[in-house]
Amino acid sequence: MYKVKLLNNISPSARTILTDDRYELSETVEHPDALFVRASDLHKYPFEKNLLCIGRAGIGVNTIPLDECAEKGIVVFNTPGGNANGVKELFLFALAMASREILPAMEWVKTYDGSQGPIEQRMEKVKKQYAGPEFAGKTLGVIGAGNVGSRVANIALACNMKVYAYDPYLSADAAWAISRHVFRVSDLRDIFRYSDYITIHTPLTDETRNMIDDKAIALMKNGVRIINYARGEVVNEDAMIKGLNDGKVARYVADFPTKRLIETKNTVLTPHLGGTTFESESNCARMAAKEMDDYLTNGNIRNSVNLPDVQLERSGASRICIIHRNLPGMLANMMPLFARDGINIENMTNKSRGSYAYSVFDVNTDVPEKAIQELNALDGVIRVRVL
Ligand SMILES: NC(=O)c1ccc[n+]([C@@H]2O[C@H](COP(=O)([O-])OP(=O)(O)OC[C@H]3O[C@@H](n4cnc5c(N)ncnc54)[C@H](O)[C@@H]3O)[C@@H](O)[C@H]2O)c1
Ligand SMILES: O=C(O)[C@H](O)COP(=O)(O)O
Numbered sequence: 001m002y003k004v005k006l007l008n009n010i011s012p013s014a015r016t017i018l019t020d021d022r023y024e025l026s027e028t029v030e031h032p033d034a035l036f037v038r039a040s041d042l043h044k045y046p047f048e049k050n051l052l053c054i055g056r057a058g059i060g061v062n063t064i065p066l067d068e069c070a071e072k073g074i075v076v077f078n079t080p081g082g083n084a085n086g087v088k089e090l091f092l093f094a095l096a097m098a099s100r101e102i103l104p105a106m107e108w109v110k111t112y113d114g115s116q117g118p119i120e121q122r123m124e125k126v127k128k129q130y131a132g133p134e135f136a137g138k139t140l141g142v143i144g145a146g147n148v149g150s151r152v153a154n155i156a157l158a159c160n161m162k163v164y165a166y167d168p169y170l171s172a173d174a175a176w177a178i179s180r181h182v183f184r185v186s187d188l189r190d191i192f193r194y195s196d197y198i199t200i201h202t203p204l205t206d207e208t209r210n211m212i213d214d215k216a217i218a219l220m221k222n223g224v225r226i227i228n229y230a231r232g233e234v235v236n237e238d239a240m241i242k243g244l245n246d247g248k249v250a251r252y253v254a255d256f257p258t259k260r261l262i263e264t265k266n267t268v269l270t271p272h273l274g275g276t277t278f279e280s281e282s283n284c285a286r287m288a289a290k291e292m293d294d295y296l297t298n299g300n301i302r303n304s305v306n307l308p309d310v311q312l313e314r315s316g317a318s319r320i321c322i323i324h325r326n327l328p329g330m331l332a333n334m335m336p337l338f339a340r341d342g343i344n345i346e347n348m349t350n351k352s353r354g355s356y357a358y359s360v361f362d363v364n365t366d367v368p369e370k371a372i373q374e375l376n377a378l379d380g381v382i383r384v385r386v387l
Pocket of ligand 2: 274
């Protein structure tokens with residue numbers, strides 16, 4: 001029985017994978033084998049020695065100390081694409097909110113007291129103050145063209161926008177997903193210079209933090225409209241507030257409210273709702289559950305963000321899974337222990353990612369406890385599991 005601790009509100013669809021007969025799932029379980037998390041910040045989380053993996057039901061992993069986890073032999077998974085459609089649909093709302101005076105107009109309707117006549121007549125007079133531009137025919141700059149950015153770019157084309165996209169690290173899969181009518185931009189400054197609307201869909205990294213700063217805003221068109229469903233910190237708050245107050249930025253639509261932004265004019269803020277649809281929550285929970293289940297049961301790693309992806313069809317009597325440093329001679333040091341104890345390898349794989357590597361051996365015998373201990377004690381070995 002594996003124990004999984006739920007740190008956030010995780011869709012119950014996870015339970016169709018992590019079933020009661022093999023998993024204990026709860027918010028209070030002690031000494032868990034796995035953590036199931038959404039956007040909770042784990043940077044100060046006290047990881048226990050027996051923790052094997054973390055399933056992030058969602059894509060952003062800026063809240064998880066990935067290196068520390070790798071160093072402790074904890075595999076972190078996320079769920080690429082699981083909530084991308086949810087964000088794409090909210091982006092359509094963002095485009096409308098970035099353009100039209102919908103919120104003040106709704107507020108007028110809600111608070112109209114009838115003193116100037118029936119609302120049906122009065123509204124025809126006041127509505128002109130709520131006019132705004134259409135986005136058809138305008139230019140949208142998309143920064144980050146992965147699962148969300150590619151969908152956003154394509155739907156903006158369908159709205160008759162001209163679409164530019166900037167993504168220096170675009171994967172081949174994402175490139176296939178983007179319409180050939182999207183213009184590829186290789187200099188981020190061109191997105192700033194030529195866009196009427198800018199939308200950000202990058203992860204939060206050292207490189208993207210404060211990507212939209214004073215210098216970036218200075219390059220932009222007057223009256224630019226900026227949409228941020230990525231992370232608050234990719235936009236420098238001081239620069240954005242200044243841009244909004246000066247009128248350089250006409251509207252900032254973002255999923256990451258702060259007190260200062262709430263108090264600034266021309267912001268439209270939602271409480272981190274991008275991936276909060278029934279479907280996205282269910283997709284992400286099921287994906288993360290499958291990833292954790294395959295790792296806990298078979299040692300396979302798919303969609304990890306800190307250790308190499310490794311999948312091996314099972315064969316043999318036992319499987320030895322070893323997380324270790326990516327150093328020369330690691331396998332050579334393990335092999336004598338296998339040979340000494342008559343452990344014959346039927347199939348194996350070894351993959352690396354940065355400073356870490358993962359080796360899986362399917363062997364034809366049970367593995368003696370002594371061999372496991374000695375493998376664990378080898379220099380550079382981080383964690384050994386036998387399944
Ligand atoms: N508001 C929400 O609820 C919500 C929901 C989903 C995702 N997000 C955020 O949006 C981000 C993107 O999500 P996704 O599913 O498209 O992720 P993804 O990994 O599929 O795509 C991210 C893309 O950004 C690109 N990128 C990385 N660094 C870049 C840089 N410096 N400049 C330009 N492009 C860069 C990558 O190459 C990749 O193609 C997530 O990391 C998360 O922070 C927020
Ligand atoms: O990174 C993500 O996937 C989104 O920000 C959604 O996060 P959430 O699962 O906490 O809503």
